């Protein structure tokens with residue numbers, strides 16, 4: 001039972017980080033109808049900047065710069081692909097694959113074989129309550145993700161920015177007709193998504209993961225099934241999808257010794273199995289309104 | 296009326312020699328019209344005549360339909376609106392309640408109004424709720440749950456939140472029951488009485504001519520006919536063609552273009 005609760009907490013924590021990433025993914029999709037395949041490299045970029053700067057600026061300062069860098073690159077992608085090139089949405093989606101490859105290649109070259117720490121203050125410390133032992137990073141991830149998601153939801157519901165985002169997602173022409181500046185909304189969506197990804201990088205690479213290396217983005221990729229199974233255009237879907245994937249991964253990974261008949265590395269595969277199973281039943285995801293096949 | 300002065304004094308909105316195409320297809324050819332300050336001007340015409348295209352051109356949203364302005368000028372007072380970004384057009388005081396209402400169905404009535412004017416002062420909101428009390432009662436409701444007439448009110452209220460000098464209305468009574476259409480018509484008169492100029496696109500010619508001071512008739516992308524609404528309403532040509540009254544009589548109205556082809 002203790003083991004189960006530990007795994008569950010780890011899963012929820014992991015899931016909340018996936019939710020942060022998926023949220024950005026969904027925000028971009030809602031604002032611009034683009035599937036951003038460069039999302040994982042934005043995360044890696046934010047993480048890399050944080051890792052390189054934390055010795056000089058301290059963790060918080062370095063993270064702030066990392067968040068800004070990822071937001072700026074996100075906004076830049078929007079500016080170049082959507083605003084200047086004015087390409088159709090599907091073409092932009094393909095172009096993000098190109099950007100992903102370029103960013104990834106450059107970051108991999110810089111990283112080489114290093115494994116970098118992001119300098120987070122929680123390190124390998126654990127907390128033990130009532131026989132349950134959890135890494136502090138896991139608790140921090142849950143708390144930080146919950147706060148950011150909470151702030152996001154409040155902004156989404158109540159601020160002019162949030163109302164504009166929803167209006168544009170529902171009917172961009174009429175939004176423009178009402179005076180909303182579509183370019184600003186779309187650029188802010190990419191920036192917010194980049195910023196959230198940079199924060200997620202901290203927890204993707206923190207203990208018990210050894211640190212940031214060139215494979216870190218693979219972990220980030222699990223937010224894709226999270227966003228897709230929740231419904232690409234649904235904020236709720238991103239949150240539920242993230243948690244579902246995180247918990248599945250943690251539980252399957254934790255009990256995989258009892259599941260060896262299904263093969264090894266099951267924890268990594270499970271998110272995709274869950275995604276496919278859900279899409280078979282609900283093609284537009286749990287909360288989505290648009291079918292993934294139409295993207 | 297063969298050659299009206301290009302810009303009358305006190306013109307709120309002026310369109311001059313406007314040509315619009317959707318990719319290769321011409322939708323408007325050399326359309327000119329004016330909305331004098333404080334008046335209601337109607338644009339009539341059959342389905343496909345180019346009325347909505349005209350509205351899209353004025354509001355700067357042609358690109359959403361693959362259309363573009365070929366030549367011509369659109370201006371509001373001193374401000375040139377031709378090819379301006381939609382938010383600039385709204386900021387200069389020209390705001391549209393589009394065809395088909397296009398309310399944000401997944402959002403509340405209140406949120407729809409916010410989109411119309413994020414920084415609208417309290418008295419503007421109050422004016423909208425005074426004009427459309429039902430919107431006040433339903434403000435927390437999902438907009439998709441409103442009836443057709445209420446959705447039209449919301450679309451108009453939303454546009455009014457931006458405090459327009461010129462309100463563009465594209466077929467506001469389309470698909471509404473006669474009683475509701477009448478109610479909307481009265482509201483248009485009231486909005487105008489409060490000082491907003493109105494450019495009204497309607498297929499319901501009788502209603503439009505009753506509400507407006509001046510009217511233009513579009514036919515296949517060109518202004519076929521224009522004149523004071525009362526005169527147009529009395530013209531046999533218009534009555535036969537647009538008001539469903541069939542009687543043979545000589546047209547009395549001075550037409551600019553296209554009238555000859557009607558006689559054929």
Ligand SMILES: Nc1ncnc2c1ncn2[C@@H]1O[C@H](COP(=O)(O)OP(=O)(O)O)[C@@H](O)[C@H]1O
Pocket residue numbers: 317320321322340341342343344345346347348349360361
């Ligand atoms: N998005 C579009 N693409 C191509 N042609 C269009 C488009 N929208 C309208 N048209 C054409 O432009 C002409 C005018 O249409 P429209 O402005 O909608 O007329 P109205 O509002 O008077 O019914 C029609 O011939 C129509 O087929």
Ligand SMILES: [Mg+2]
Pocket residue numbers: 346347348394466
């Ligand atoms: Mg029309």
